[in-house]
Amino acid sequence: MCPARLHLGRPVLIEVAGIDGSGKTTLVERLRGHLNQRGHHAYYRAWPSTYKRIAADLAHPIPWQEFFGADQIETAAAFENLAAVHHHLAPLDHARQVIITDTYTVRWLATAALNSADPEPLAALYASLRAPDLSLWLDLDPGAARERVLSRPSRDHLTTTRDTGRIARYAQAFAATAGLVPYHRHRVDASAPPGQVAAEAARLLDGLLN
Ligand SMILES: Nc1ncnc2c1ncn2[C@@H]1O[C@H](COP(=O)(O)OP(=O)(O)OP(=O)(O)O)[C@@H](O)[C@H]1O
Numbered sequence: 001m002c003p004a005r006l007h008l009g010r011p012v013l014i015e016v017a018g019i020d021g022s023g024k025t026t027l028v029e030r031l032r033g034h035l036n037q038r039g040h041h042a043y044y045r046a047w048p049s050t051y052k053r054i055a056a057d058l059a060h061p062i063p064w065q066e067f068f069g070a071d072q073i074e075t076a077a078a079f080e081n082l083a084a085v086h087h088h089l090a091p092l093d094h095a096r097q098v099i100i101t102d103t104y105t106v107r108w109l110a111t112a113a114l115n116s117a118d119p120e121p122l123a124a125l126y127a128s129l130r131a132p133d134l135s136l137w138l139d140l141d142p143g144a145a146r147e148r149v150l151s152r153p154s155r156d157h158l159t160t161t162r163d164t165g166r167i168a169r170y171a172q173a174f175a176a177t178a179g180l181v182p183y184h185r186h187r188v189d190a191s192a193p194p195g196q197v198a199a200e201a202a203r204l205l206d207g208l209l210n
């Protein structure tokens with residue numbers, strides 16, 4: 001018996017970005033359902049930084065930014081991010097595979113800017129990554145996003161409840177770094193009901209996959 005043929009085509013890559021509470025996780029789940037129903041294999045991937053957690057641990061109890069400097073850690077994390085993406089996207093990707101991530105260039109640059117690092121050298125590093133086939137920007141007013149996070153059943157976002165200005169500063173960081181992203185971000189109105197947000201995203205995706 002012969003083994004099944006390996007499909008070496010590259011997977012479709014979808015980036016979903018937005019401030020905390022803009023509805024990324026909600027949209028990712030709906031898109032996965034939509035795609036899987038249509039015979040694709042849709043996966044969610046997050047590429048979180050281990051280096052930052054190590055830095056935070058080593059610097060504890062002071063914030064890591066004060067101990068190491070934001071540029072140093074953000075650069076280290078950028079190389080870690082490149083390695084993670086190469087590791088997951090390069091080998092043996094099956095046909096009809098769709099990877100949806102909420103950790104990619106748009107978010108990494110905004111997070112670095114939020115942490116007061118210089119995003120430009122990092123943008124040069126991330127330019128070496130493939131552009132996503134579709135990049136969705138969930139556009140939501142920071143006040144509305146904060147309300148959503150606070151009313152989320154899990155109430156898991158401790159940093160948001162402690163640091164009241166974080167989401168607004170994050171929104172500014174996303175705006176400030178938008179010009180450094182080397183591909184088009186599709187704006188999606190994230191204040192619409194979840195079904196409408198998902199339908200708009202699915203329409204863009206279907207146009208891409210068909
Ligand atoms: N379009 C929407 N309209 C109203 N409420 C929504 C919408 N999308 C998501 N929500 C609700 O808002 C809350 C935050 O959504 P979600 O967890 O998907 O955001 P997120 O962007 O993944 O946040 P985080 O960055 O903190 O992970 C959840 O309780 C979710 O049910």
Ligand SMILES: [Mg+2]
Pocket residue numbers: 024025026
């Ligand atoms: Mg989420």
